[in-house]
Amino acid sequence: MDLEIRNLSHHYDKLEVLRDINITIPSGQVVCVVGPSGCGKSTLIRLIGGLEQPAAGEINQIGEPPQGSLNPLTYIFQDFALLPWRTVEGNISLVLEGHPISREEVASRIANVLERTRLSDFANVYPKQLSGGMKQRVAIARALAVNPAVLLMDEPLSALDSQTRELLMDDLVSLWEREQFTACYITHNLNEAVRLGHRVVVLSRRPGEIRETVDIDIPLSERKVDSPELARTQTKLWEMMREEALTADRQLADA
């Protein structure tokens, strides 16, 4: 299933946050959206998944979601959004409970995603006992459990320390290699964007407009941390963003 965003604009009262956004997220690809803080990235991803209503423009799903998909557009949040009173298993079963599927299928889906995220040993553990990286892996497992068509990832690694981020990035890359998931990945971290994105969309400062779309043709598996080509792309992106970030930094929140 592809996702198409056409002429999307949004404002809060009089504050214009997004202006005329056009993005296509093709099936099996990761589209990264980068931009300075406050440029409307988070608003954009909330609009894409239907958690907010856009002021203008449309968001279309093209094609059918995969067989057995319980929730085609599924989020992974920056702050994990796990229920602290439920175990790892309970957090995953939460999103399966309302659906007309058998008890056995719930159990098998949970076992399956825990194995895919290497969390099988932690099924009965509470979130407070887990590190940040592990919590985010639980959130990824929860998202995979509903068999999504498109993953909407809102700064999924931003709440983690840099080492954990590196480990989880490797996990995401190998996950993509195994299953070629479709994703819209919001981040302010250019390194994450060039490591995971097939396409990187650069937003300007508020009101967010598309400044540039950069396609990266290197296969994900060949993108090494110290690859000069990636470094060049990252530098290029940074040069595009530098001026925007500098101005955005001085922008008043309520202006």
Added chain:
Amino acid sequence: MTDSVSTAAQASLSAGGASSEAGGKRSVPFRGGGFAPKPVWYVAPLMFVALVLLWEFGSSNGYISPLVLPAPSEVLGAFGDLVRSGMLAKHLQASLTRLVIGFVCGATLGVLVGVAIGLYSIPRSAFKPLVAAIFPIPKIALLPLFIIWFGIGEGSKVATILFGSFFPMVIATYGGIDAVDRNLIRMGQSFNLSRMAIVRNIILPSALPAILNGMRIAASISIILLVAAEMIGAQYGIGAYVLLAGNLMATDQLIAGVATLSILGLIVSWLISLAERYFLRWRA
């Protein structure tokens, strides 16, 4: 590069130390202690025993008049009489019945109204100002009115306790619901959970710590109101017993009654702690 930095650092260090002794070596003084009081388990019982001993000593040596404050041994005696005559059970039964009925009904209604205020716009607009207006009234002031409405018997007493525990529960409940992490609700919506499922699985468990906290407050208010209500026209009940003892200048019985109230309060608060430990075991 690194060499020049380290020599610069050394130079500044030795410059700092030069005031006392050139090139001298001193350990860095520890400055981070204090401001961390810890409970020491044996102090509290020791303090209690010491206080009672001091009191007993003062009473038996005539420093404390028995009319003002009877010796602890006499209080214990009065308490023993109370237990042996079967009156303690009778008073406790009367008090606990009022307390439990009033508190359980008040807390249940309070949670229901609090949830309605927390979730829906119309009840919120209707009840929130009303609750704000009635909450500050000391409920004892309403007791005479309740006596007119419900009679001098059990009705007015239970109503006072019910009323007194209702309002703190309403405020605690909708406060807890207002404070639910929006991101968790958004997460529930993003997975297409039904409204009921979000309320049941996300909102109510999130608000539970606040609700239990409200119960603690409501319970202590209930005990205050229980005693006050029993001091007006009750035959049995700890409050009635304390009042009667006061009227007869029987200070030993009076203190025994007050001590019973203290124990009752401690037990209630212990029960709520147990509930907290059970229901909130997921908390860090």
